[in-house]
Amino acid sequence: xxxxxxxxxxxxxxxxxxxxxxxxxxxxxxxxxxxxxxxxxxxxxxxxxxxxxxxxxxxxxxxxxxxxxxxxxxxxxxxxxxxxxxxxxxxxxxxxxxxxxxxxxxxxxxxxxxxxxxxxxxxxxxxxxxxxxxxxxxxxxxxxxxxxxxxxxxxxxxxxxxxxxxxxxxxxxxxxxxxxxxxxxxxxxxxxxxxxxxxxxxxxxxxxxxxxxxxxxxxxxxxxxxxxxxxxxxxxxxxxxxxxxxxxxxxxxxxxxxxxxxxxxxxxxxxxxxxxxxxxxxxxx
Numbered sequence: 001x002x003x004x005x006x007x008x009x010x011x012x013x014x015x016x017x018x019x020x021x022x023x024x025x026x027x028x029x030x031x032x033x034x035x036x037x038x039x040x041x042x043x044x045x046x047x048x049x050x051x052x053x054x055x056x057x058x059x060x061x062x063x064x065x066x067x068x069x070x071x072x073x074x075x076x077x078x079x080x081x082x083x084x085x086x087x088x089x090x091x092x093x094x095x096x097x098x099x100x101x102x103x104x105x106x107x108x109x110x111x112x113x114x115x116x117x118x119x120x121x122x123x124x125x126x127x128x129x130x131x132x133x134x135x136x137x138x139x140x141x142x143x144x145x146x147x148x149x150x151x152x153x154x155x156x157x158x159x160x161x162x163x164x165x166x167x168x169x170x171x172x173x174x175x176x177x178x179x180x181x182x183x184x185x186x187x188x189x190x191x192x193x194x195x196x197x198x199x200x201x202x203x204x205x206x207x208x209x210x211x212x213x214x215x216x217x218x219x220x221x222x223x224x225x226x227x228x229x230x231x232x233x234x235x236x237x238x239x240x241x242x243x244x245x246x247x248x249x250x251x252x253x254x255x256x257x258x259x260x261x262x263x264x265x266x267x268x269x270x271x272x273x274x275x276x277x278x279x280x281x282x283x284x285x
Contacts, residue, residue, distance in 0.1 A: 001111045002059055003030065003032075003033060004021060004025055004032050004061075004062060004107070005054040005057070005058030005061040005076075006033065006034045006035075006038075006039070007035065007061060007063045007065070007069055007072055007076065008038040008069070009069045009090070012065055012066075012089045012090065013089075014042075014064045014089060015042060017064045017103060018034075018042055018044055020100065021103060021107065022044060022045055022046065024108070033046060033049045034046035034047070035050070035051055036050065058080075060107075061077050061082045061083070062084075062085050063085065065089050066089065066091065067090070068234075069089075070084065070095040070096060071135050071136060074120060074255075074258070075135065075256075078133065078256060083257040083259050084256060084257065084258050084259065086098070086258065087099070088100075094177055094269065094274075095174070097258070106261065115259050115260065115261055117258070117259065117260070118190055118191070118257070118258045119253065120172070120256040120257070120258055121172045121173060121174070121214070121251055121253045121254070122134065122252045123170060123171075123249060123250070123251050125138050125231075125248065125249045126248045132239070133233070134233045134234045135255070136171065136172065136234045137172065137232075138169075138170045138231065138232070138249065139170070139179055140230070141229060141230045142167065142229055142230075143230060146227040147226065148164050148203055148226070149229050150162065150222070150223040150226035151163050151220050151223065151226065154218070155210065160210065161206050163199045163202055164203040165199035165203060165204070167200040168199055169196075169200060172195065172196075173188040173191075173192050176196055177274065178235075179200070180196050180209075184209070186211075187270055189267075191266075193213075193251070195212045195249070196209060197210040197218070218248075218250075220246070228240055228241070228242050228243075
């Protein structure tokens with residue numbers, strides 16, 4: 001490993017974590033890169049680069065923040081060689097692998113090849129002639145006070161169901177614990193290659209979700225009596241679409257690679273970070 005890139009949360013205090021990375025790197029003659037707009041508030045020795053340069057040049061990208069920072073780091077490494085190590089500075093940190101005190105040991109383990117890589121699927125959608133990419137989800141969301149989202153789902157070239165709902169969420173397995181989960185969707189292992197279609201607050205008789213293979217095509221068509229909808233990509237507004245619009249959605253396996261050390265399984269992390277509990281009527285030894 002020769003170059004480590006840093007992606008920082010825009011507001012949280014990351015000075016301790018940045019210092020830990022810089023001190024570790026200095027002892028090994030490893031260069032540390034940081035995005036200029038993020039590291040300018042820190043008096044540190046990281047080399048200032050653009051977003052694109054960091055993603056292209058890094059051997060490892062270290063995400064210092066919460067899940068939003070981790071998703072941004074994954075987007076920066078999309079189609080690049082670097083894996084992403086998530087360091088939790090937030091409250092939930094579902095995607096993160098370690099906490100700040102573990103940083104030096106974790107970096108040494110990566111440098112020594114003592115880790116595994118967990119591939120993460122992305123989803124691309126063509127909206128208004130341009131491609132948008134998400135690692136959590138793409139959601140068609142009604143505007144407050146506007147008519148319901150009415151969307152027809154075409155799966156593998158065939159009509160499947162039309163939803164009337166507050167939103168239609170197309171999630172990756174990574175995003176199964178985010179918006180889709182809040183809307184009643186299942187928790188899905190990141191090792192599964194699939195897309196989840198989940199209606200949020202559905203008003204239609206059919207209120208169940210759909211799981212598609214990555215080999216199945218998916219098209220979302222706004223029906224004539226739908227309201228204008230916001231297209232949210234990983235929670236950020238990307239576009240608006242009007243009735244009659246058609247959105248082609250394509251899964252892309254292996255778009256990002258997340259560093260894992262095998263200390264916790266996905267199910268242990270999910271149970272702990274989502275604070276899942278058993279029913280009081282069930283006795284568990």
